[in-house]
Amino acid sequence: MKRAILLVLLLAVAGCGGGPRPPRNLDNACLILNERPDIARATRQAEREWGIPVHVQLATIHQESSFVHNARTPHRYALGVIPLGRQSSAFGYSQALDGTWDDYRDATGSRRANRTDIRDATDFMGWYMNRSVERLGIAPDDARNQYLAYHEGHSGYARGSYNAKPWLLRVASRVDERAEMYERQLVGCRR
Template identity: 45%
Template sequence: MNLFKKILVLSFPLSLIACATPPPENPENICDIFFENRDWYSASKEMNQRWGTPIHVPMAMMYQESSFIHDAAPPMEYFWFIPIGRVSSAYGYAQAQDATWDDYQRETGNNWSDRDDFDDAIDFMGWFTSKTNKINGISKWDAYGQYLNYHEGWTGYKKKSYNKKPWLLKVSRKVDTRARQYATQLKGCEENLDSSWLWRLFYT
């Protein structure tokens, strides 16, 4: 391997790290999130148009799941001091597990999708919430019910496994409250976000 190829191989992982989008500075405000990352808004709009899920619902769920950290993962399990693997296979913005992500890729044909890519993660959540609506009849606007399905799975929700988890019911209410907050905030900035770059250049 010549010197150029060696440099390229060594620098490639660093370039990936450099391209990773950091978490938003103010995740409590969806307007600030989208003004900081306008491509996230574009991806969220596409998700809404494709799956019919309002933007504020998966965004509130994503905040709860990963705090918008692209490579978020569950804690490592240890045997004494020896790491033996993650608690689960959940990974990325949406904390999607391997099997569910595989189902998403197979059903949508989005085979090149990555869980640490926001565009793919938000589309995955749109797909999941749409299926939750079809399978368990939960409204796409119902952040509380959608999050319970997201955490317990469609079968678990049908069996009402969440009733044995008071902490989960509390978290789901928190997600619902944040979703309502996001919805109110988004109404105040959506017109600006939808405006053209030229309008923003001269009037903001």
């Protein structure tokens, strides 16, 4: 009897799903937005509010979390076995760091914002990238440089810290290519 109750409880917990699933086809912006209308609404709202195009947001989310709502950085280990904690505090769709997330919540008055909520994550990205426009002069649709500023922070971007990271320059180029692909697809699916 106890085993039956435990089995029912286990199945009930497993059936909760743990949150929204990532879209099935991450290579097609139209399918992403059709499958997940919450992502469509959130990215369009952030575009209206902050001026950052949907395709730039989608490409950045793809790179940062692959649309996994509760994505976290990997753990670090000493001697390969002793856990030292996570690589950073980056979390959620946007992989926002704790301090930057707090800055966003203070600046926007969004004290209840949650990094696992796609609306809050895209609003955060719009806010941050809009600051990159204002502070660094990066065009809203320049996915490559928006991503570099997003990854390195405004001060790091201004110093050109990314130039010492060939791997990051390659990642930023891939984000830019994906943003261009998403932009072409979105033009086609809006017809």
